[in-house]
Amino acid sequence: MTAPRVGILVNPIAGVGGRVGLAGSDGAEIVAEALARGAVPQANERAVGALVELRARCAAARPAPGEVGAAPVLLAAPVLLAAPGEMGARAARRAGFAPLVVGTIGEGPTTAADTCRLAGELIAAGIDLLLFAGGDGTARDICSVAAAAEIPVLGIPAGVKIHSAVFATSPAAAGELAATFLALPPGRRRTSRREVLDLDEAAYRRGEVAPRLFGELAVPEAGRWLQPRKAPSPASEAAAAAAIGAEVAARLVAGTRYVLGPGSTLRSVAQQLGVAKTPIGVDIVELDAAGRPCLLAGDVSDAQLASLVDGRPARVVVTPIGGQGFLFGRGNQQIGPDVLRAILGSGGRDAIIVVATPAKLAALGGRPLLVDTGDAALDRELAGYLRVITGRAEQTPYPVEPA
Amino acid sequence: MSAPTSRGAQTPGLPAAAAPGLLMAHAAPDAVAGSPAGLPIAPKPVPRRFQQARWDEPIIFELSVPGARGILPPATEPAISAVVGNPAAALPAGIRRERPAALPELSQVHVVRHYDRLSQETLGVDLNVDVGQGTCTMKYSPKVNDQMVRNPRIADLHPLQDPATVQGVLEIMWRLERMLAEISGMDRMTLQPGAGSAAIWTNVSMIRAYHAARGQAATRDEVITTIFSHPSNAACAKVAGYRVITLYPDANGYPDLGALRAAVSQRTAALLVTNPEDTGIFNPRIEEYVRIVHQVGGLACYDQANANGILGITRAGDAGFDLCHFNLHKTFSTPHACGGPGAGACGVKAELARFLPRPTVERAGDRYTLDDERPDSVGKMRPWYGVAPNLVRAYAWIMSLGAEGLREVAETAVLNNNYLMAKVLEIRGVSAPYAAGRRRIEQVRYSWEQLARETGVHTDEIGQRVVDFGTHYWTSHHPFVVPEPMTLEPTESFSRADLDEHAAILALVSDEAYTDPEHVKSAPHASTIHRIDHAPLDDPAAWAITWRAYRRKHLGGS
Numbered sequence: 001m002t003a004p005r006v007g008i009l010v011n012p013i014a015g016v017g018g019r020v021g022l023a024g025s026d027g028a029e030i031v032a033e034a035l036a037r038g039a040v041p042q043a044n045e046r047a048v049g050a051l052v053e054l055r056a057r058c059a060a061a062r063p064a065p066g067e068v069g070a071a072p073v074l075l076a077a078p079v080l081l082a083a084p085g086e087m088g089a090r091a092a093r094r095a096g097f098a099p100l101v102v103g104t105i106g107e108g109p110t111t112a113a114d115t116c117r118l119a120g121e122l123i124a125a126g127i128d129l130l131l132f133a134g135g136d137g138t139a140r141d142i143c144s145v146a147a148a149a150e151i152p153v154l155g156i157p158a159g160v161k162i163h164s165a166v167f168a169t170s171p172a173a174a175g176e177l178a179a180t181f182l183a184l185p186p187g188r189r190r191t192s193r194r195e196v197l198d199l200d201e202a203a204y205r206r207g208e209v210a211p212r213l214f215g216e217l218a219v220p221e222a223g224r225w226l227q228p229r230k231a232p233s234p235a236s237e238a239a240a241a242a243a244i245g246a247e248v249a250a251r252l253v254a255g256t257r258y259v260l261g262p263g264s265t266l267r268s269v270a271q272q273l274g275v276a277k278t279p280i281g282v283d284i285v286e287l288d289a290a291g292r293p294c295l296l297a298g299d300v301s302d303a304q305l306a307s308l309v310d311g312r313p314a315r316v317v318v319t320p321i322g323g324q325g326f327l328f329g330r331g332n333q334q335i336g337p338d339v340l341r342a343i344l345g346s347g348g349r350d351a352i353i354v355v356a357t358p359a360k361l362a363a364l365g366g367r368p369l370l371v372d373t374g375d376a377a378l379d380r381e382l383a384g385y386l387r388v389i390t391g392r393a394e395q396t397p398y399p400v401e402p403a
Numbered sequence: 404m405s406a407p408t409s410r411g412a413q414t415p416g417l418p419a420a421a422a423p424g425l426l427m428a429h430a431a432p433d434a435v436a437g438s439p440a441g442l443p444i445a446p447k448p449v450p451r452r453f454q455q456a457r458w459d460e461p462i463i464f465e466l467s468v469p470g471a472r473g474i475l476p477p478a479t480e481p482a483i484s485a486v487v488g489n490p491a492a493a494l495p496a497g498i499r500r501e502r503p504a505a506l507p508e509l510s511q512v513h514v515v516r517h518y519d520r521l522s523q524e525t526l527g528v529d530l531n532v533d534v535g536q537g538t539c540t541m542k543y544s545p546k547v548n549d550q551m552v553r554n555p556r557i558a559d560l561h562p563l564q565d566p567a568t569v570q571g572v573l574e575i576m577w578r579l580e581r582m583l584a585e586i587s588g589m590d591r592m593t594l595q596p597g598a599g600s601a602a603i604w605t606n607v608s609m610i611r612a613y614h615a616a617r618g619q620a621a622t623r624d625e626v627i628t629t630i631f632s633h634p635s636n637a638a639c640a641k642v643a644g645y646r647v648i649t650l651y652p653d654a655n656g657y658p659d660l661g662a663l664r665a666a667v668s669q670r671t672a673a674l675l676v677t678n679p680e681d682t683g684i685f686n687p688r689i690e691e692y693v694r695i696v697h698q699v700g701g702l703a704c705y706d707q708a709n710a711n712g713i714l715g716i717t718r719a720g721d722a723g724f725d726l727c728h729f730n731l732h733k734t735f736s737t738p739h740a741c742g743g744p745g746a747g748a749c750g751v752k753a754e755l756a757r758f759l760p761r762p763t764v765e766r767a768g769d770r771y772t773l774d775d776e777r778p779d780s781v782g783k784m785r786p787w788y789g790v791a792p793n794l795v796r797a798y799a800w801i802m803s804l805g806a807e808g809l810r811e812v813a814e815t816a817v818l819n820n821n822y823l824m825a826k827v828l829e830i831r832g833v834s835a836p837y838a839a840g841r842r843r844i845e846q847v848r849y850s851w852e853q854l855a856r857e858t859g860v861h862t863d864e865i866g867q868r869v870v871d872f873g874t875h876y877w878t879s880h881h882p883f884v885v886p887e888p889m890t891l892e893p894t895e896s897f898s899r900a901d902l903d904e905h906a907a908i909l910a911l912v913s914d915e916a917y918t919d920p921e922h923v924k925s926a927p928h929a930s931t932i933h934r935i936d937h938a939p940l941d942d943p944a945a946w947a948i949t950w951r952a953y954r955r956k957h958l959g960g961s
Contacts, residue, residue: 398662
């Protein structure tokens, strides 16, 4: 098999704000302030960690002796395409690669514009996977370029804010996952769509945590070769999400408006309903005169939503967003406290329909679902157990707590 | 066979019989003798050097040679042909084949060779230290019980015989039912189901019939189970049309009691729960769970798939359960038979007895009869009366041990498990999530999370490496609530040396993961098995459970 091509892009100043208490590194002034406070950039170190792991996995991988029908192993070291200098090439060389350098950068501190431009140039040069080191802000920049191109992307966590679900748990885990993914022939590589969230750092510094959902990236799935199979096969995430969609479809009743939050699980739900959901927006669905689900309004704002559910039966369908189990307040702020109160008033706690695949619940590791609606009293009211739909005719009462 | 110690004490009133190979926890470990140098045979290393056969054997259909035959029966004599004519012509058209069945055609030696080769490519309780198939209760099944089943007085029975001519096997069934009722604290049993899941299905069917008889079939439409219970509970409930509510564990590993309280309502038909669950953690407050379900009018049903550590110690009936079931192929030593036929036994309290599958075995004086006149019965779960040979095996096994012997089985299984847990928890990178510092019952769901984080080696890869030493382990049902799981269940059948060997293999593979992870990741190196991609098994267009389907989907055949 021909050598896979991997792009590496480092946001060199990602994370500098964190250790000196600046809650992020967005914008040139903050970076300058952080460096003045003595921050030492870590992103390149993190990128090297991931690349060393990737290289080790490729160098060591070999077919098992006498292997029959073996799982593929990465025999060819990947060709590394790197953004110039401190935005990739330097880390690549330190990890032992001889990268092909793509694009140019000017003098002085790098910017978000550099990230976006170089991501575009790496993709245009032809890559199987884009690795980037940074945080939510970097993920957002990459997303603006890579989402449309449908290029698999994996984040090496190096930023202050890691709300997005596109990051590996550590640099080494990123390298390992990249190697596992690339070892498969292109037709068998699997990705899942994961959310990119970012919060407004200016608001965050004022004490407001309000990350918004900016889009989704195709992230490699950590597929494993052989799960010893005693039970019937675990349904794939896609099949599990489709089963959830079928359950929601079976529950729709005429005269009620359904507010669909963002997230890939909700998109599967919309697919089962036969409506075209907006990618990252909050949409409203209801049954038409013929009993078919139809999209009443797409990508609504908080205010539009409030008027559309005002005074009529309404339900909200949401899934935990990002990697931390947030039901409300991360990526779906359009569903504000007033809307939630109106919906609770129309149908009680059952009016909040939470959906999540069993794997998503298991990944919480026993942690509760979190709510941060911006209204502390409402958060307390939502605390307790909510029935999470996990499949067709399957539910789990799961604890919810204020964030 | 070696000569293991048997410590099965006998109960007065039950016959004593040898139970070879049952209880070996305290047998002396087989120390590797320090042989003097120069001996022709060197001492065996630990772990053992192992190399399994890898025959690269085709599917038997691919071995077919047109015209080949295993047996050539003598030709029909002309005089007979003249009288009978073409016997196939006498068959009704609807059951007559137009073309012969597409069976493989082979000579005898090729059939024997094929299956002997496949048998060299397996592992199992008669071949290896089989403590890795956690939740399956892999115990040694004494061969003497197979001898009883092969006896023509059992093997040659036909289910259509008049009950008057099969009094012996009916008595065995009746007595086995009474013994299992005593063991579980239930009033009546059925032995009809052919497996554990079939027994769960039987229980769900009786739950449905119970509520239907009270006019609540439509309103009680929810069944509650737990994520660490056997998934067949959820599956059977769903097949019966119930919504399934699954409880996740609390911080201690018990089913979340708050979630149960939030889940119960007038819609609750039943709680289906295992105890201990697949974590090996026994829930000491189980009566409270039962009470909460009873308060809303639901039934409590105990999945006793994990009963091996509680025989003679706790009983489902005493904890208030209304129904329960045993997997006879787990706890009661009948063969697992590679997915069947096994045997399941369901127990119910008296008020549910009228819903039991029919026929039931009844005793009238010293005669045994089959009662098929049971109008409220859920019907038949299996043709005839169940898997009679397995019922005979289970009966023989229980009778060889007696009541005290059964308790000793449980105590030995628990002792073995906690001994192995102490050894395994000394290994770098492994933990036993939940209930820290507390003992487990008969199995443990371990986690390699730390090792995976530190080395990048995952539990499935460790599992593929341990087969290089002639053993294996199973991870967990899905989803992996315990990350990087490994489930070990050393039953009473393994000696301390066996457990030491298994722990030593795990320790060695852990060391390898930290020093040479790629060697683990590229395993197996000495086994039959190789790595397979599971994606086709989840893909309706690709999966094939018959040769015909494989040909149709992949070879362009019809």
